[in-house]
Amino acid sequence: VTSLKETLQEVIPAKQEQLKKLKAEHSQSVVGDIKVENIIGGMRGLKAMLWDASVLDPNEGIRFHGLSIPDCQKVLPPAPGGKEIIAESMLWLLLTGQVPSEAQTRQLSREFAEKGDLPPFLEKLVDSWAWAVAALNHESLFQAAYEKGIKKSEYWTYTLDDCINLIARLPALAARIYRNVYKPGTALPPLNKDLDLIGNYSALLGFGDNHNLTEYLRLYIALHGDHEGGNASAHTAHLVGSTLSDPYLSYSAALFALAGPLHGLANQEVLRWQMAMQAELGTEVTHDQIKEYLWKTLKGGQVVPGYGHGVLRNPDPRFIALQEFCDARPELLESSMIQLVKKTYEVAPGVLKEHGKTKNPFPNVDATSGCVLHHYGLTEFKYYTVIFGVSRALGALTQLVWARALGLPLERPKSLSLDAIEKLVK
Numbered sequence: 001v002t003s004l005k006e007t008l009q010e011v012i013p014a015k016q017e018q019l020k021k022l023k024a025e026h027s028q029s030v031v032g033d034i035k036v037e038n039i040i041g042g043m044r045g046l047k048a049m050l051w052d053a054s055v056l057d058p059n060e061g062i063r064f065h066g067l068s069i070p071d072c073q074k075v076l077p078p079a080p081g082g083k084e085i086i087a088e089s090m091l092w093l094l095l096t097g098q099v100p101s102e103a104q105t106r107q108l109s110r111e112f113a114e115k116g117d118l119p120p121f122l123e124k125l126v127d128s129w130a131w132a133v134a135a136l137n138h139e140s141l142f143q144a145a146y147e148k149g150i151k152k153s154e155y156w157t158y159t160l161d162d163c164i165n166l167i168a169r170l171p172a173l174a175a176r177i178y179r180n181v182y183k184p185g186t187a188l189p190p191l192n193k194d195l196d197l198i199g200n201y202s203a204l205l206g207f208g209d210n211h212n213l214t215e216y217l218r219l220y221i222a223l224h225g226d227h228e229g230g231n232a233s234a235h236t237a238h239l240v241g242s243t244l245s246d247p248y249l250s251y252s253a254a255l256f257a258l259a260g261p262l263h264g265l266a267n268q269e270v271l272r273w274q275m276a277m278q279a280e281l282g283t284e285v286t287h288d289q290i291k292e293y294l295w296k297t298l299k300g301g302q303v304v305p306g307y308g309h310g311v312l313r314n315p316d317p318r319f320i321a322l323q324e325f326c327d328a329r330p331e332l333l334e335s336s337m338i339q340l341v342k343k344t345y346e347v348a349p350g351v352l353k354e355h356g357k358t359k360n361p362f363p364n365v366d367a368t369s370g371c372v373l374h375h376y377g378l379t380e381f382k383y384y385t386v387i388f389g390v391s392r393a394l395g396a397l398t399q400l401v402w403a404r405a406l407g408l409p410l411e412r413p414k415s416l417s418l419d420a421i422e423k424l425v426k
């Protein structure tokens, strides 16, 4: 029996070819206008996503790789002894574009059953930042009010209450996770009513006496607060929030997006990468050695972490602000790691330009942020994305309040299959 994976291996090259051809021949073809109604209307109807497995016709309803629901009911194998379509055969169709045989469906059922036991690490979920934020939804005022029945014009006030409660609790929550993971058995000190949010956060982490780190955290968290709406974490919060999901659930979803190495994880990746560079090259490093190291990274098929951006085409002003923070502090200027970051900045744009792929060869904020945290004693770099997560709540939750205040609709851009795009541009 050909397995699901083997079947996918067979079908992927043709799709890749189809996409490549479309890109080569029609990248500049116009397939529609963007109107103000799309922007304020949750992207309704806007053809702005590639989504190959299913197409929704307003009149006909859904088709999965061209098959209607009655078609699927005819051809997709049911469970043994059953008649209805089952998840396995539907997944097979969605993933491969093909109707599975009965044997293939059974094989997939077996695979699910074999892999379905919960792993022991799941117990560690209590240490999961995003889950902890989601769990706070237990106390959502918006959700409770919605269940009771409130007017749409009142949504925003409950949302705001939730957002404020969430932001207020993020430091304790994030610090709890830090202590559970890195300082087990230590209790959180009480919140100091006279301290700012991040001053308290620093104290809760156990760095209350470390004024340099506290100041840096203040700047870092303020700078990372918002970066318009399209970045993955903000957009995720907005998308989930557009279903009227409460702020806790919406923001927990954003934290999962933030955890990706192309997004929030990049600052810890930078530190890891710069440390590996330092381990290999030592502390007295020349520009040429860094260049060579950059090429090694690129030739290894990896991205240079901390460089490039989805939108920016110049050095990130947040990077510049953090560099200025470093330049004003002798202890940072003397740090070999901070010096290495600076030297890397002096050569990396040139190398990336020569490499010729990235549209933005300049550093983003992550190029330096983690290295400063490390210097000031917050050395557990797997934790850095959590700090980013404390920060991004500011912008994502602001938008959520406004989305409610403005009565913004469910976000629902129009997706298209590869075949449909080809038809549009022919």
Ligand code: FCX
Pocket: 231, 261, 262, 263, 264, 266, 298, 302, 303, 304, 305, 306, 307, 308, 309, 310, 311, 357, 358, 359, 360, 364, 365, 366
């Ligand atoms: N090093 C090597 N190659 C890079 C690169 C880098 N730093 N940045 C982009 N490229 C490559 C891309 O991988 C892509 O290659 P492909 O054509 O083979 O797929 C090509 O250049 C074009 O990408 P581009 O359009 O410039 O960039 P994208 O909008 O697709 O992606 C990110 C933007 C930020 C994801 C990309 O530049 C990257 O991977 N950078 C490194 C990771 C990073 O620093 N992320 C943090 C970004 C940010 F600050 C944040 O959101 O937190």
